[in-house]
Amino acid sequence: MQPKYTINELKKRLQLGQHKMTPQRKVVLEVFLDNENAHLSAEDVRGMLRDRDSDIGLATVYRALELMCDLGILQKMDFGDGCSRYELNLTEPNAHQHHHLICRGCGKVFEFSDDLMDELEDTIAEKCKFKILDHQVKFFGYCEECQ
Ligand SMILES: [Zn+2]
Ligand SMILES: [Zn+2]
Ligand SMILES: [Zn+2]
Numbered sequence: 001m002q003p004k005y006t007i008n009e010l011k012k013r014l015q016l017g018q019h020k021m022t023p024q025r026k027v028v029l030e031v032f033l034d035n036e037n038a039h040l041s042a043e044d045v046r047g048m049l050r051d052r053d054s055d056i057g058l059a060t061v062y063r064a065l066e067l068m069c070d071l072g073i074l075q076k077m078d079f080g081d082g083c084s085r086y087e088l089n090l091t092e093p094n095a096h097q098h099h100h101l102i103c104r105g106c107g108k109v110f111e112f113s114d115d116l117m118d119e120l121e122d123t124i125a126e127k128c129k130f131k132i133l134d135h136q137v138k139f140f141g142y143c144e145e146c147q
Contacts, residue, residue, distance in 0.1 A: 005033060005088065010073060017071045027054050028064040032074065032088045039077065039085040039100075039109045079109060079138060091134075099137040105146025112139075 010029050011021040019025075031040070031048045040048075042062045049056050065086050068074040075089040079102045091097050096117070101110040121132050 005073075005090075007033065013071055013073060019067065019071070024056050024060055025064050025067070027052065027056070028061060029068070029073070032086070036088055036090070037111065039079075039087045041083045041085050043083070045086075077136065080140065081107065085109070096134050097136060099139065101139045101141065101143075103143040103146055104140055105142050108143055110143065 007026065007029060010033075014021050014025070027049055028045060031045050031052075032038070035048075038044075042058055042065055045065065046056065046058050046061050049061070065074060065076075069076045069086070072089055074086045075091070075097070077085050077087070077100065079085060079100065096115050099112040101112055102108075103110070117135065117137070121135075124130055125132060
């Protein structure tokens with residue numbers, strides 16, 4: 001079961017990090033709460049805010065996103081197209097991140113939640129004496145529609 005955030009829980013997390021829930025931060029977070037499995041760039045977020053009649057500058061959106069990343073509320077990813085995307089961090093504290101499948105045709109990002117990396121992780125741990133905490137795995141290719 002994935003924990004589902006509410007705006008009040010997020011407000012508490014901001015306060016724990018000595019930050020206030022400003023109106024701008026609130027609307028940015030609401031975009032993510034309404035699109036739980038979306039991977040959004042700062043531009044995407046600004047566009048969605050415009051649709052909701054809140055015109056917030058890109059720099060402000062960007063600062064809010066970076067702060068949420070620092071607090072662990074959002075996760076930042078780079079899918080190789082030169083713009084960072086953000087998603088709600090729903091990964092449980094000790095679990096590993098889901099994998100991402102990125103379509104080179106339409107740019108859509110799909111999630112794959114089975115880890116399937118246990119064997120590789122064991123091999124790395126043994127051969128490199130490296131304790132793995134998490135990983136980011138990206139697969140590039142073409143989705144069913146773009147093939
Ligand atoms: Zn893993
Ligand atoms: Zn596609
Ligand atoms: Zn994801």
